[in-house]
Amino acid sequence: MYRQPFPRRLYIGGILYLPLLLFSTANRIIAVHPKISISPSGQSIAAMSSQSQPPSPPLAKKVKHKMELFGDVRVDNYYWLRDDSRKNPQVISYLQQENAYTEAIMSGTKKFEDEIYAEIRGRIKEDDISAPLRKGPYYYYARTLEGKEYVQYCRRPIPNHDAPPSVHDTMPTGPDAPPEHVILDENVKAQEYDFYRIGAFKVSPNHKLVAYAEDTKGDEIYTVYVIDAETRAPVGKPLVGVTSYLQWAGNEALVYITMDEILRPDKVWLHKLGSDQSNDSCLYHEKDDMFSLDLQASESEKFLFIASESKITRFVFYLEVSKPEDGLRVLTPRINGIDTSVSHRGNHFFIQRRSDEFFNSELLACPVDNTSATTILIPHRASVKIQDIQLFSDHLVVYEREQGLPKISIYRLPAIEEPLTSLQGAQAVQFIDPVYSVDPSESQFSSTILRFSYSSLRTPPSVYDYDMITGESVLKKIETVLGGFDASNYVTERKWAAASDGTQIPISIVYQKNLVKLDGSDPMLLYGYGSYEVCVDPDFKASRLSLLDRGFVFAIAHIRGGGEMGRQWYENGKFLKKKNTFTDFIACAEFLIEKKYCSKEKLCIEGRSAGGLLIGAVLNMRPDLFKAAVAGVPFVDVLTTMLDPTIPLTTSEWEEWGDPRKEEFYFYLKSYSPVDNLKAQNYPNILVTAGLHDSRVMYSEAAKFVAKLRDMKTDDNMLLFKCELGAGHFSKSGRFERLQDDALTYAFILKALNMIPTSGSALN
Secondary structure, eight states, rough: OOOSSOOOOOOETTEEOTTTSSSOOOOOOOOOOOOGOOOSSSHHHHHHHSSOOOOOOOOOOOOOOOETTEEEEOOOGGGGGTTTSSHHHHHHHHHHHHHHHHHHHHHHHHHHHHHHHHHHHTBBOSSOOOOOEEEETEEEEEEEOOSSSSEEEEEEEOOOOOOOOTTTOOOOOOOTSSOOOOEHHHHHHHHTTSSOOOOOOOOTTSSEEEEEEEEESSSSSSSEEEEEEOOOOBBBBOEEEEEEEEESSSSSEEEEEEEOOOOOOOEEEETTTTOOOOOOEEEEEEETOOOEEEEEEEESSSSSEEEEESOOOOOEEEEETGGGGOEEEEOOOOTOEEEEEEEEEEEEEEEEEOOSTTTTOEEEEEETTTTOEEEEEEEBBEEEEEEEEOOOOOOOEEEEEEEEEEEEEEEEEEOTTOOOOOOOOEEEEEOOOOOEEEEOOOOTSSSEEEEEEEOOOOOOOOEEEEEEOOOOEEEEOOOOBBBOOOOGGGEEEEEEETTTTTTTEEEEEEEETOOOOOSSSOEEEEEOOOOOOOOOOOOOOOHHHHTTTTTTEEEOOOOOSTTOHHHHHHHHSSSTHHHHHHHHHHHHHHHHTTSSOOOOGGGGEEEEEHHHHHHHHHHHHOGOOOOOEESSOOOHHHHHHHOOSSSSTHHHHHHOOTTSSSSSHHHHHHOTGGGGGSSSSSEEEEEEEEETTTTOOOOOHHHHHHHHHHOOSSSSSSSEEEEETTEEEEEOTTTTTTHHHHHHHHHHHHHHTTOOOOOOOOOO
């Protein structure tokens, strides 16, 4: 759990399901219509917006709050905006005023924004299903219905399910097919709430029960329900106040994780169906506040793995599913600086191990009955990073990264009863785009069929089944994009920009070849992140077509601090090297201008969460370089937050940013923390967003940044702040609601570039 742009992958009955469940918002408590907000002058902002002159922005009151450490004094006049209860009337009033001001400033282009929303929504095939996954006697999939915000979780029996699977298998449909059964309908559940998100959906091994984790606020605190898969009848009482880490331990027990008061996953529990939650047994309590717990199931379904992890250390316990009463056993010991992830097949555990020496990871195996007797299967390679592995009864799939691009390598394993001493003859899966994204998807452990998801900047999300024996690959599902989309109209490129120290930074680029001139006159949106070793791979986003089809160039700067180029790429963008993240981004922007992809007057930038920190930092460093900036749920009050161990995530992230209770880190963090480095200068047009119930980046960081910037900036450019009063970190929960965020962002960018038509269609 960290300040990331994307949530963890969600498996629906075994299906990796991304398109409809990525983001969230809404909770009606304290939601007051923004038009009743009152400006500091006492006049309603909505009323002012109808007058000829633009309304005055809200001015947050100043209350001096002095902070002193290492002889350094900082004054935060807007510290009062932080309210852990989210109920302070003065805070809520200020947020409402900011929302009303944003609405007023954008009111003149509201029709255009609505047209963009309709345009984006018009590309979606509203009635659709995900690629069915064959699992046991059923096909599992998710269905969407026309006009409905949420999904249905479904399954259909497989005729002759004992026959071996094939890449050519298709789920039977039509009047003679076995009937579809809707296990759970989110649309029905969500009727009671303004926000609704399922964070885990787990089918029991015998396929008779389903456990799912439900969040109805956006704060990522879940309630787990167990239902009968056929009748939907509840089984036992719900588990409350838990995380979305949830696994079955056989057919009659669940393992789950809870959090402490700062929302750190710290305890793992065993729950027997039919018993009260108060009687659950605690399998492990992690008391070190630098560590958080993780929970995964082996592909073989014979073991559960509980990991305790910090940013540099990870150690693993295992629980035998058939004997949960035996409790946890140590698989990899706790050794500072050693990071391990594990899997299981037959008589062996497979261990992915990383350290300072083996920074891109090596792969080991050890017998289940002798975990100290390890054998190296794939040695460490300085140029290739092992990202993940996936085990099958006869194959090992290794997800790797080389030169910033993902790879899939497949190894045939010896028979389970044979010794496992080495791997022979890697088989590589081939991809066609110059830049692309590949993600593992759940597959049947006993089969020879690998399922993975593929996408590129011009290729919609696609699900493939790959026969690991024959090498045959079959497209099972590609996201339908309506509205005449033709991938051949778009060009994807990969370029390299030289950073200030000479490091080559990869950039992924896409544009509409019939519209872009590449003479410096084209508008551009440049996206960046650069933290937590996260790989922001170049994947497809249908709503982005609303920019590309207006002649925009879109680019992703794969800057240091991310993981695209291996572990050292991350290490060189954290701690006392964090500024490399920002200077890399600036170097990419300057390169794109030099190569005439855009100009300063046409360059817009965007980042979310820790990427919002990036945006805030580069705006302070080079405000002249950009025309407009969008900072989503931005982590901009870095020093104050990292000095406060009562805020969620702080203690576990001292190994990411540095512990500012130490003088060296204090002054380094202060030197780039966006709130602390705002100054009296001209800034470009800026849109900032936040969520009141965000547990990863508090809404107050964005609020303080905007309030202080309003007071200090010397320009007349737009500075807009929108806080979703019912949202968490991932915006609205409905799939159509979520599109409103993109419509606002695009309307803001086009308004800043003076590209909004005075009449006619939204699409020029």
